[in-house]
Amino acid sequence: MSLSSLVLVINCGSSSLKFSVMPVNDGQPLLFGLAERLGLDNAVITVKDSAGNKSVLSLESASHHEALKVLFATLRSKNLIDSLAAIGHRVAHGGSDFKHSVLITPEVIEKIQALSVLAPLHNPANLTGIEAAQALLPSLPHIAVFDTAFHQTLAPAAYTYAIPYEYQQKYQVRRYGFHGTSHRYIAEQARAMLDLNQDDHGILVAHLGNGSSICAVKNGHSVDTSMGMTPLEGLVMGTRSGDLDFGAAAYIASCTQQPIEKIYQTVNNASGLYGISGISSDCRTLQEARENGNERAGLAIDVMVHRLARHLGAHLTSLSRLDALVFTGGIGENSALIRELTIERLSVLGLKLDKQKNSDMVGGRSGVISAEGFPTIAVIPTNEEKMIAMDAAQIAQLA
């Protein structure tokens, strides 16, 4: 594979398909975009290039397969298709089967299918993308990169739920963790940026976006993470509740006479920042509302920060040393306020921000924001597409 080779990264949802064309030797996509509302009569595909040009095409109730056909025609018209060396597919759930990214074979497809019981909304959608792309470009290596794989190094003490053990044995009920591709990328970037000893380091990564999770990384391996069997556990997120006393859920079910499926939808789609504020799931919107005196927006932010600081403190106990706390994701990379409020709560651990550096480190900047002489706190923008492209390129070379 030459340095000018390209990897197409595909992230397929139930009605959407995100894509990026990534050069193997670079983190910036040549072309990227999104096909959305697939299957509906107002489906569209938006393609952007690195020069800032954008085109929007109507797809008229296209399927994933048809959307990919349009994308491949676009790549052909831009003379990019022949440079494609591999296709990297983001896959949500790899269960306990996948500890690394893999070349997609019929057996791999079968396993991803079987794991759909653990991720019924995501794995079937990911498979739709894989099958459509394989049908259209069968001669290229297709590689699956799993959100869960990085956390397969968790010890049983970290991944076992304290419920009857047979549920784990019979139904694979355990903690898996997500955002693994982002956590792995950030941990590798932080280790290189801070020149940490490969065999003796400890990093806390706070990936804060619409979905948020923490990962404790010890010597390059995930040893604890805040999401669980599904991406619902842990932090307060845009619309997800994060940790919730199951007794509260059972009580709500009995008060409102709702079935468990309905409660599950509520804690996933109508809770978190949105549920508390009643205004928005978007952190930026809530920061503005809080500035304007909206109390519930303020409370939503307080609850998010309280939970975040609490989880960071708890995750620290899985490390034997702390070399860096790194913020990433839309909120982690851009919200100086959330970082400031969180670190204030962590002063008990000896953490302190440099206020100026913190307020300057936004909009995709990368660097250290801690006060001189205090433990390192940094901001590093995540780039899951780059990590997927790097995995795909490496595995394709071996294929």
Ligand code: ADP
């Ligand atoms: P996703 O999990 O969907 O990938 P992102 O990582 O893009 O989400 O993060 C989206 C979140 O980042 C939103 O809550 C958004 O408000 C927040 N965000 C983006 N820019 C800012 C900003 N300047 N200040 C505060 N929050 C921001």
